[in-house]
Amino acid sequence: MTEKTYEAMERYGRDVRAAFHTPGHKMGLGAHERLRRLLTEEGLRQEVNVTDALDDLNSPTGAIKDAEEFAAKLYGADRSLFMVNGTTGAIQTMVLGALKDGDLLIAPRNAHRSVFGAAALAGIDIAYMSPEINEDFQIIEEVRTETVRKAIEEHPTAKAVLIISPTYYGRFSDIEGIAKVVHEHNMLLLVDEAHGPHLPFVPGLPKSAISRGADLVASSTHKILGALTQGSILFVNEDRVDFKKMAQTAAMLTTTSPNQLIVASLEIAMEQMVKYGKEYFTKLLPLIADLQKGLKKAGFEILEGEDLDPFKLTVRISDFGVSGKKADKILIDKYGVAAELSNLHNLLFLITYADNEETLGILKNSLIDFIKDKEKHGVNMDFPKLPKIPPSKILPRKAFFADFKEVPFKESAGQVSAEEITSYPPGIPLIHPGEVITKEIIKYAKEVHSLGIKLVGFGDHTLETVRVIR
Ligand SMILES: Cc1ncc(COP(=O)(O)O)c(C=O)c1O
Structure with a gap:
């Protein structure tokens, strides 16, 4: 059983x-006294969704509005929006709220899947840039300013650039430098700061990207600070972004029954940081x-x-x-x-x-x-070189809704993939839906598979077949 x-x-x-x-x-372990109280019988009595008495996350005018203003101030933002669908919700909101149907977004190849999801929802296209790869650890690092500059030169019609900083492994990008390049080209800078909600509170670390030139920043309060899982915050600077549009987009993507425990836990997490x-x-x-x-x-x-x-x-x-x-x-x-x-x-x-x-x-x-009894030895980091980013044939939105068929993977070169295929490590998608499968990708996937590397996204884990667009 x-x-x-x-x-x-x-x-x-x-x-x-x-x-x-x-x-x-x-x-x-680090739960604030107030959070502990919310998760007791007393707290359950308060787990209600009565917007008149408690304010409405989707159109706040009272306690939630005050809490959002409080958070914005702490991070050096003009405004903030509390999220109950994690940073996935925050990223979808910033992409859908800042770009429109037909726009182009520049993003790193290892962008969180919510970026592709937002592109599919909004009908926008994504031009990918390659982040740095650390060969010694076989992990993905940050996106450099020069990489952003090159991507902008290649795609001058893009509306916005999205970067991840700090990365999952904690590496920071040069936010000021990147913001300067992005703004010189009249684009918006969107930062996935899922792994950086602690930054404003740690002496000696760079502050949040929202206070260093970014226009929109998505922060996973729940991942690093003391909010309940799913509690995230979207920070907004109003110089180049229409806040009302952002708030409307957030409301469009959010349940009409937001969990008040998550909402309150965001404010508690902020208070906890201020105090301790x-x-x-x-x-x-x-x-x-x-x-x-x-x-x-x-x-x-x-x-x-x-x-x-x-x-x-x-x-x-x-x-x-x-x-x-x-x-x-x-x-x-x-x-x-x-x-x-x-x-x-x-x-x-x-x-x-x-x-x-x-x-x-x-x-x-x-x-x-x-490791007491284990002998240390050099590891062979000789890894097959990542294949080139394949050409994109169909917009994320079209690829998402397209009819597909299954074909033998080894004979699929030239077909448009209906699946995302990612190898771990390093965690960079080899192919996104809508991109053309190349011979190089097939060879790479087979090679890393035979080394025991996990390939995710493939419906068929044996790599015998792949779904392509009909
Ligand atoms: C870089 C990055 N961005 C966004 C997300 C999505 O965050 P959430 O799980 O809060 O939706 C994650 C999740 O792991 C992430 O690592």
Whole structure:
């Protein structure tokens, strides 16, 4: 018999000793007193959707409006919109609200799938630019200013540029530099800051992109700070963006029954940072430095750099003859330590305000114990080179709604794909729906598949067939 959903939750809550993944409150460890109260019987009495008494997320005039103004001020934005459908909702809102049918958006090839979703909804086209690839860790890094400049020169009619900063692995782009280039060409700068809601509160880190020149910024409060899962915020600067249009777009994409617990948790997360943020982060930064030092002394290679968020810890585990995936499972089963992400070579641990000396100690000791008897050796990072971005034949929207058929993958060159196919690592889509499958892509996919690399998006995991547009 399979488990019930709530039984699975109970099991996970029992088995994990230290979580280094989202949400930011870390399984309640950092939950604000008010958030705890909301999740009790008393809180359940307040879990209602009565817009007259509590204000209306889709057209706020009272408490929610005040809370949004409070958040905007903290991040240095003109306005903000609270979201109950995560950063997916925030990204869809910014793309649909800022661009219109037929417009072109420049975005990194590894943009979150919500960008493609927004393009399909809005009828816009996407011109992709390639972010940096870190060959030593086989991960995707940031988008550089020069890359943006080149993409703009190639696509001068684009309406907006979207970048991810900080990246999943914590690397920052040069926001000021990119904003300057983008605005010189009368385009908008949209920033996916899903992994940066803590930035305004951490001494020494770059501030939020919304205070550094971006026009729109999507922030995953729930991932890194103390909001409930799904609680995100969209920040808006009004110089080049029509806020009313943004608010209307948000309302169009949002349920008419927003969960008030999520809404309130966003305000609580903001209050928590104002009151305790500086104290938490000032205590944590030296502990993180110690953790990094200890891991390096034990022989681990960790991702480093001046332009890296210290709250993201990427550890290369394959040096010890184990894949990141395998290590992930052992760490949970044996030590109760849960990583945010694992891939062929690495484990990524998310540290948040909720962590402390004890949780970081558990992480360090577990990792060191795990490699105790393992010999370190150089890993072969000789990886097949990523194929060129294929030509786009059909707009995302058309591709999404088109009729498709299944054909043998090895004979599909020249056909237009109806599927997105992405290999992990490095996590860059080889093909998006609407793009032409090339011989190079077929060869690459077969090669990485035979190396045991996960290919997602393929309906047929054996790679025998692929869906193409009829
Ligand atoms: C870079 C990036 N953007 C957007 C999202 C979407 O965020 P959410 O899960 O809050 O919808 C994610 C989720 O992992 C992400 O990593």
